[in-house]
Amino acid sequence: MSTGHATVKLPIPLANRLQALAGARNTAALVRVRRPRGAAQRALAARNFASNDYLGLSTDRRLRAATVRAAAAYGAGSGASALVCGYTDLHAALELELADFTGRSRALVFPSGYHANLAVLGALARRRDAVFADRLVHASLIDAIVLSRARLRRYAHRDPAALAAQLGASRAALKFVVSDGVFSMDGDIAPVRDLARVARRHDAVLFIDDAHGLGVIGPGGRGAVDLHACGEAEVPLLVGTFGKAFGAAGAFAAGPADLMEAVLQHGRTYAYTTALAPAATAAARAALAIIREEPWRRAHLAGLIDHFRAAAAAAGIGVLPSSTPIQPVPVGDARRALRLGDALCERGFNVPVIRPPTVPAGTARLRISLTARHCATDVDALVETLDELLRREGASP
Ligand SMILES: Cc1ncc(COP(=O)(O)O)c(C=O)c1O
Structure with missing residues (x-):
């Protein structure tokens, strides 16, 4: 799209890089296009099969009312990191409600699932560790592993036996197993119970990102972990997001209190980012109540x-x-x-x-x-x- 500005003269290596990127996109039909969606298109929800708003909560009047009330009372933004002054009583209440809902000792609220994944592995995994990830895990988990500098090993999709073989052969100081709960582009569900059994046998820590399962599957909408009757002993690290079934924005990590304290203290994407807006926090609280009651x-x-x-x-x-x-x-x-x-x-x-x-x-x-x-x-x-x-x-x- 032309901006009407004079062309910026780029260093030649950068211009070459752009040309190479554009060439690769065009030849493989991989150009992505955004289509601005107007508010009026809400009426077209019947033909929208693209949204992760699985429970239809993003337009629910109770979420909208909670959003408006919180923005009126707290302002549009949180103003700072949660460790500075961005953490409100709304965030604190939501964390308690999420811990109760997921049956975990403690929960921490994040501005997004991407932040949550980066914080959990960034705080806990180190260079000499290994993270065993299902071949189809979400990109944010791959980035989290790469940033943690731990060794990335990928196991065949939903294959606990392949995982067990890799874990058995590993000499890593500390081992993590990472999987989506519901795979975002395939829709299938991880064999969480079997992963937990294999992880336990090899003294590895299981981390489930259930962005697409929480609110939707399992008893009471408590996700893939509950579907497989796995509490925090079996799945010590759990991440969920508010941008999908919760109809809002933001995310959380949940697990044993000492692990969550380490994520709070050492997770760089917890500390060095502006806390989730109070309005989104209030919307997530309203969504959680509806998930439980409806x-x-x-x-x-x-x-x-x-x-x-x-x-x-x-x-x-x-x-x-x-x-x-x-x-x-x-x-x-x-x-x-x-x-x-x-x-x-x-x-x-x-x-x-x-x-x-x-x-x-x-x-x-x-x-x-x-x-x-x-x-x-x-x-x-x-x-x-x-x-x-x-x-x-x-x-x-
Ligand atoms: C499995 C999974 N994890 C994490 C994320 C990131 O969550 P968020 O959109 O809150 O950053 C997504 C999608 O966005 C996802 O599909």
């Missing part, structure tokens, strides 16, 4: 997931195995996936096209996410349109 949202979502899978199967549409609201339709080729995404968009459906490097090369997909704001008719309309477009794609040269 199980019908999860029940409705579970019904929609079954409905979608049955309708897709009846139409012969392949969907990756997933019992969560993330229902990926594998396409393979990035260009073909883009064509399908654009065609869906022309019909009024917002379905994100996920391409490398977010997913491995050759595994581009449409990432359909269902939310409690959808109904069966919305799902039918999507499946019908997708079926027609896939048939047409199949027939095209």
Whole structure:
């Protein structure tokens, strides 16, 4: 987009770098485009299959009211790091409520899940340690491991036996095992109980990032860890986010009090960043109350997931195995996936096209996410349109 400013003369190595980056993006159909969304598009929620707002809480009147009240009382921003003066009684109350909800001794609130992951591993892992990560963990976990300087080892997706073999062969001083609870681009659930058993046998510390599971799966919406009946003894490090099922923004880490104290004292992305805004903190509190009190949202979502899978199967549409609201339709080729995404968009459906490097090369997909704001008719309309477009794609040269 032209800004109307004179072109800035860049050092030649930087200009060359930009050219190389642009070339790589263009040849592999990997250019990303942002589409500004207006507030009025809320009305189009029925055709939005792109959002992680799984319980439909981001527009809930109680979250909006809590946000407005907190902004009026505390101001728009928190003003400083939590260790300076950014920590309010709203943050303190939310931490207690989260510890109670997750059955952990202590919780710490962060401005985002990215911050939380970096803080946990940054505070606890060191150069001589090793972190064993599922091959498909979220990018923020990879960055957290790289920044911690611990050795990164990746094990085959959802494969406790492969993990056990790697752990057994490791001489690292301290070993961590890291996995998403619900995998963000695949929608499948980590075998948390088996990971915990293997980790315990090898004296490793298990860290589950359940950004996409908390609020949605497990008893009472307590996520993948509770689904596998794992408390903090089995999973000492747990991260959850408020940007997805909670419908707000921000995140938390939870676990034994001494581990959380170390994260508070030594987590650089806890100390050296502005604390979560009071308004978002209040919204997360309101969301947590709803998650606890309104199980019908999860029940409705579970019904929609079954409905979608049955309708897709009846139409012969392949969907990756997933019992969560993330229902990926594998396409393979990035260009073909883009064509399908654009065609869906022309019909009024917002379905994100996920391409490398977010997913491995050759595994581009449409990432359909269902939310409690959808109904069966919305799902039918999507499946019908997708079926027609896939048939047409199949027939095209
Ligand atoms: C598994 C996982 N962890 C962490 C994050 C980062 O959370 P946040 O958006 O709060 O930074 C995301 C997505 O954004 C995610 O999918």
